[in-house]
Amino acid sequence: MYDTPAVSMAQLQELNSAETVVLTVNKRYARRLLGHLSARLAGAGGTVAVPEIVPLGAWLAQASDQLCFSEQWQPAAHQMDRFAALQRWEHSIEQCEEEGYFLDVGQAARLACEADTLLDEWNIELKPGEASIDFERFMQWRSHYRQSLEQADLDDANLAAERVLKAVQAGALHMRHRYMVLHGFHEYSPRLQSLLMGLQNMGVEILQLQHEEAQATEVHRVQAQDADTEWRLAVQWARRQLDEDPDRTVAIVAAQLETQLPLVHRLLRQAMHTDQGALPYNVAAARSLAEWPVVEAALAWLKALFTLATKGQAEPAMLGQALRLGACQAEQSEAGGRARIDKAWRDNRITQVSRKEFADMLSFHTPELALAWAKAVERFESVSAGAQGVDTWASVMRQCLEALGFPGTNRLDSAQFQTLEALEALLLQLAQQAPVLGRISALKAQSALARMARENLFQPQRDPRSRLDVLGFLEAEGGRWDAVWVLGLTDDILPAAVKPNPLIPAQVLRRVQAPRSTPERELEWARWMLSALLRCGNQVLLSAPLNQGEQELRPSPLIAHWPVLEMPWAVQAEQAVAQEALLDEQGPSLKLEERIRGGISVLDTQARNPLWAFVKFRLHGQALPDYARVGDMNTRGVFLHRAVELFWLHVKDQDSLHELIGEDSLLDVVQVCIDQAAQEELADYGPVLRSLEMERGLAVLSQYAHQEAQRPPFALGATEQELSWSRGLLRLSLRLDRLDDLADGEQLLMDYKTGIGELRPDKDWLRPRPVNLQLPFYAAALQDEGRTVSGLAFVRLHARQVGLSGLAAPGMDIEGLTELESAQQWTAQIAQWKQAVEGLADEFLQGQAANQIWNRNDLLYCDVLPFLRLFQEDLQDNGGEVSC
Structure with a gap:
């Protein structure tokens, strides 16, 4: 560890400001130090010069610019920022790995950039036999990267730092400062040590600023059941601190602030509300x-x-x-x-x-x-x-x-x-x-x-009126408040797990004690960070959650010896308050001037959840539909529907289908239908995707045609038939996919399904409030016209499965259809469907809008779910009936 003489803040002020430069570990330390000096000098009155205060990285950039006037150490024409450097790394990796070795070139570039700096910053040299395959591959990238920079006359921050170091060691850098004061450094890398020794040899006096606040006088530990409770306690505590003293400053320091921002903002908005407005606070969490x-x-x-x-x-x-x-x-x-x-x-x-x-x-x-x-x-x-x-x-x-x-x-x-x-x-x-x-x-x-x-x-600038700061470990380091709560201090956070760079052999990183390379180093860093946090305030609370879901957590052993603080004032759960219940499930009846659009989906939605139907069809509220995408399931379904429709326009009936099979020309007819349907419905597809969809459609339609040929005799009654239905003021327009005429004047209703989702006609249609109502509705409507409907069938058209499923009267003898026990039972079932359809229509006409469901799956595709405020974890099963 590099040893430097220490100076106090008072001694710093006595140094000649024109001959002094203060190097800080980062910009945050520079801003805070400038604030401290300004505050100390303000009381003296008059104008007092302060020394130049710059982060180490900025000083290296200044030194590199100065070398532009040196012929031997002149830098490249352009120095890249981190973004440009990563672009160059990605290019070099892609050139070296032409076979696409990496799925994430960006991540590989970031690791390579870090490894490149580690090699030079920590003077890493491998001994014989230590190189791994990954390291050798990285060295190929590095060679290509540096050659490309040399050809383009470019520098990155690492190369510029190396050039500055060599110029200092050669005495070629002009130094206008006599004193260099370091602030915020808790360790010195080998390269930084070499740089400081080179500056010393040039006559620069290296000092270290001792501006560490005193350790907290009150330190206690707090136990919280989980992370949510921990945050609630911390926010309540902060509000009490602010109320007790209008001049008090408070900080909440979190180990993983970015992952909990929604909860943090919600709790702060609630806790900081007053009758005069919200108390200002600052959450120091930058986002993209x-x-x-x-x-x-x-x-x-x-x-x-x-x-x-x-x-x-x-x-x-x-x-x-x-x-x-x-x-x-x-x-x-x-x-x-x-x-x-x-x-x-x-x-x-x-x-x-x-x-x-x-x-x-x-x-x-x-x-x-x-x-x-x-x-x-x-x-x-x-x-x-x-x-x-x-x-x-x-x-x-x-x-x-x-x-x-x-x-x-x-x-x-x-x-x-x-x-x-x-x-x-x-x-x-x-x-x-x-x-x-x-x-x-x-x-x-x-x-x-x-x-x-x-x-x-x-991140926007901090509100100067704020007396409460919520920030992370690194942001809190070097700050000072009256009271501080540090939360999230579990044993996997303090100390953290090692995370060595995978491109450099782990044993080499351990040998040089590089950052994040060994448990001992992480423990050392954890102790230093905890010490820094304990200097952030006079009163410091340290806490860790005991549970995360079902996982038990343990507090960091570094905080275990402090006494536990009891908090009798804490409200760990919302207190129950008297509530007034208002049952509002009856809307106005349908008016003459209202136009209802939606077809059978109006009654189907009413069967699933009456409030859903009221919101969607009466209030016209629903989620925006997704954008159409080339290749989406809806386009595929429309394409197959159209292909089947064209097929039956060509074939006409089952006898014609048998003739085509006998003449071995069925495939030609299917191909014609597929070609025409693709021309109409797949116009936005590219040639490759269109070809794949047509190939799939050809296989599905061919298999479907052969299955249709094996059915008992039938004649095609109607396809895509329009039907208008009314009850009172409710008028619905419907479309039937297909109607087959069977022997003895019976009819079979069919509906095409092109998805792979589960079809449950026996469960959906035999419920007291049936869903997927299209076929039961048609059966009831046609029965009123004196027709004999003997079966309802879904026709699955999918590459994985082609076939029928549904319900039928006895004697249908069609594979896939479940037959009821007797003709009387079938007739009663159609009558029951008719009664259910009319009952659902009457509910809708009367404005019944109960927020009630009868099966959890009924809301899988609900497009007004936020309005219903029914969510999976809140549904309470009550004898098969679920309500909010």
């Missing part, structure tokens, strides 16, 4: 810049614009994201128009939108946005459509966003304004990648910007 709404909208609009402008078409999901996020011209006044465009794509199952179609829809629904869109397209087309440097594309992106009216008409708050500043900095960072990325297409430039936004973390 791409997740902030303003940036997300900008990225969505750029992706939509660049895709349409270069490819001429785009998927509606991509365009719909931009329309929904807004932040554009006429953001508020044309929000409804943008929503209608998005809804139309979903409802009409659109898979691709052309550039002209998009512009036309904007003109019709959002005229102001349409003008802005045209200007943005014009700005884009003012640049050549070919490859350009990213500095050019960054400028085009700014101009296009400006033309679109970004960031919209809403007034920006402080956090949104800071987010916009971060986006501008991101565009500047993109422009600086020109030497690395070279000339690329517009879409690649947009993709690079989106990736940078995902990899850059952003």
